[in-house]
Amino acid sequence: AQSVTQLDSQVPVFEEAPVELRCNYSSSVSVYLFWYVQYPNQGLQLLLKYLSGSTLVESINGFEAEFNKSQTSFHLRKPSVHISDTAEYFCAVRRRNTGKLIFGQGTTLQVKP
Amino acid sequence: NAGVTQTPKFRILKIGQSMTLQCTQDMNHNYMYWYRQDPGMGLKLIYYSVGAGITDKGEVPNGYNVSRSTTEDFPLRLELAAPSQTSVYFCASSYSRGSSGGGETQYFGPGTRLLVL
Numbered sequence: 001a002q003s004v005t006q007l008d009s010q011v012p013v014f015e016e017a018p019v020e021l022r023c024n025y026s027s028s029v030s031v032y033l034f035w036y037v038q039y040p041n042q043g044l045q046l047l048l049k050y051l052s053g054s055t056l057v058e059s060i061n062g063f064e065a066e067f068n069k070s071q072t073s074f075h076l077r078k079p080s081v082h083i084s085d086t087a088e089y090f091c092a093v094r095r096r097n098t099g100k101l102i103f104g105q106g107t108t109l110q111v112k113p
Numbered sequence: 114n115a116g117v118t119q120t121p122k123f124r125i126l127k128i129g130q131s132m133t134l135q136c137t138q139d140m141n142h143n144y145m146y147w148y149r150q151d152p153g154m155g156l157k158l159i160y161y162s163v164g165a166g167i168t169d170k171g172e173v174p175n176g177y178n179v180s181r182s183t184t185e186d187f188p189l190r191l192e193l194a195a196p197s198q199t200s201v202y203f204c205a206s207s208y209s210r211g212s213s214g215g216g217e218t219q220y221f222g223p224g225t226r227l228l229v230l
Contacts, residue, residue: 009153043117043203043221044156090155100171101146101219103155 002027004093006104014112015083021076021107023091033074034092034101035065044090050074061085086111114139117222119204125228126194134189134225136204144207145187146171146219147179149200156203162187163209194229201226 007022025031032051036044048059055067065076074091091104120135138145143164148156148171158171162181176198178190187206191198205219 004155006155043223044205044219045221046218049218100158100161103148103157105153105155 002031002093002095002102004091004102004104006089006091006107008107009105010108010110012110012112013081016080018079019077019081019085019109021089021091021109023074023076023104025072025074025091025093027072027093027095030096032094032096033065033067034094035059035063035074035076036090036092036103038088038090038106040087047076047089081109081111083111083113085109116140117204117206117220119202119222119225121225122223123226123228125230126191127230128194128196130194131190131192132194134191134202134204134227136187136189136222137185138187138204138206138220139185140206140208140220141184142206142208142220143184144209144217144219145181146205146207147177147187147189148203148205149173149198150203150224151200159189159202191227196229199227199229 003026005024013019034049035047037047038044048057050067058064063078088106088108090106092101094101117138146161147159150156157173160179162168202225204222207217207219
């Protein structure tokens, strides 16, 4: 069975500081990996995803994540955060050729001025 | 396109009552999903559908039923509401090409907040 663990439930950080949100997964087969973001009182939006190829993937708003197969990790990073990045972030994994997305517990990123 | 729409936005139910949560998408997606979100627990898949007339159970299907008579609509039915079903419910949809699928993006609705007292 697959599982996803987000190692931090809350990450407080000051504006313009770097941040890393950690995600580890367990699966015995090849998977697709995703990061979704949920702003207050909204649904989830895709931030970025890894399907194949380059292990470093980037989003349009400065986030990046690196797929590390040996460590079964997909950590999310941003070199300089903004107040507007305050949200809940979910890591998710999906076995290839299936319809089921398994989510982690979520990490709340709190950016302080 | 409106994307994925859900109604109602908020509802209070008494124990034992029934209700249907509505979900509609206008993107001609073949896959649709229902999730529930509980604090600190992430999202759990309740049911999903790979096309009209086809549904399957997710991680937490007990106490819920679904149907998929059209491509656009995927209602979620609660027959006998229980306090354990207090949650935020999200509907999502995606387009999959079948055997090569799984990597596509899921698009989420704004959610329905349900309180069972």
